[in-house]
Amino acid sequence: MDLTYPWLYGTVRRRFDSDEAMEAFLPQALAHDALVRKGDDRYLSAMTQRVFQAGMQHSVVDAKWPAFEEAFSGFVPAAMALLDEADLQRAMQDTRIIRHLEKLRTIPRNARFILDTCQAHGEGFGSFVASWPPSDIIGLWGVLAKRGARLGGRSGAGFLRLAGKDTFLLTSHVVARLVAAGVIAREPSSRRDLQAVQAVFNDLQQSSGRPLCQLSAMLALSIHPAF
Numbered sequence: 001m002d003l004t005y006p007w008l009y010g011t012v013r014r015r016f017d018s019d020e021a022m023e024a025f026l027p028q029a030l031a032h033d034a035l036v037r038k039g040d041d042r043y044l045s046a047m048t049q050r051v052f053q054a055g056m057q058h059s060v061v062d063a064k065w066p067a068f069e070e071a072f073s074g075f076v077p078a079a080m081a082l083l084d085e086a087d088l089q090r091a092m093q094d095t096r097i098i099r100h101l102e103k104l105r106t107i108p109r110n111a112r113f114i115l116d117t118c119q120a121h122g123e124g125f126g127s128f129v130a131s132w133p134p135s136d137i138i139g140l141w142g143v144l145a146k147r148g149a150r151l152g153g154r155s156g157a158g159f160l161r162l163a164g165k166d167t168f169l170l171t172s173h174v175v176a177r178l179v180a181a182g183v184i185a186r187e188p189s190s191r192r193d194l195q196a197v198q199a200v201f202n203d204l205q206q207s208s209g210r211p212l213c214q215l216s217a218m219l220a221l222s223i224h225p226a227f
Contacts, residue, residue: 003181003200005207008215011222026214030164035130040114043125043163045075047110050159051103051150060098067096072107080111106149113148129165134212135202137167138194161213168201168216177223 016022030038048068052061071094073079088107092099114125121128132140137160144159145152151159160167168174175187183200184193204215 003177003183003204005204008204008218008222009208012218015221026217027161029166029211029213032130035164036124036126038126038163040077040118040125041075043129044077044080044107044111044114045069046162047114047148047151047159048072048075048103048107050155050162051106051110052098052100053158054150054155056098064096064098067094068098071097075107075111077111077114080107081115083108083111103150109149110151117147129160129163132165134166134205136198137201137212138198140165140167141194166211166213168197168212168219170197171216171220173220173223174216177219180223 013019013022016025045065045068049061049065052068069075071091088101088104091097091104092101117128118125129140137157140160141156144156148156154170157167157169161169170187175184178184178188178197178200179186181200183196188194188197201212201215204210205212208215210218
């Protein structure tokens with residue numbers, strides 16, 4: 001089947017009582033300037049939150065996040081990059097947080113990633129993220145996977161969504177719709193498959209003017225049996 005925006009819109013719109021209800025349901029991304037203004041500490045916090053969400057109920061992690069913020073002094077990258085093994089071992093004794101040593105070890109590594117990126121580009125991490133074109137969002141996923149800690153797979157996109165950067169998510173329902181449309185044969189892992197998925201999202205965005213996050217949600221809704 002041809003995955004056109006008119007078909008997608010019509011399929012999803014029928015699931016809602018009104019245009020207003022559909023629009024209220026769809027996610028929003030932050031504007032460019034809002035991403036730029038967001039502090040580097042907020043990006044490190046979002047990275048760490050996403051790392052801990054992987055393989056866990058997100059609600060459990062989210063409920064504990066205020067304790068994480070306190071335990072790690074607001075995730076200021078310059079301070080977090082200095083954490084050593086002794087610091088992390090002490091954090092493992094803090095019963096307020098989720099005590100997972102390998103995931104805690106990502107904090108100084110991702111702090112250094114943020115600091116190195118800021119130094120290389122001469123700007124805040126938010127400017128780096130904001131300036132990356134949505135038409136090549138998989139390229140930003142690749143940077144996160146290569147240079148970040150535990151930010152490969154779905155975690156890179158998950159971090160960007162938490163941070164407010166426009167991105168699509170390859171959830172099971174989005175993948176199912178793309179498979180049904182013949183875009184891919186299975187969950188994409190190769191560069192070729194990811195480029196094919198990016199091309200579909202680019203076409204849908206050009207046709208609709210909608211952000212990637214909304215198109216992603218609409219693709220999921222178009223096949224979700226329980227909605």
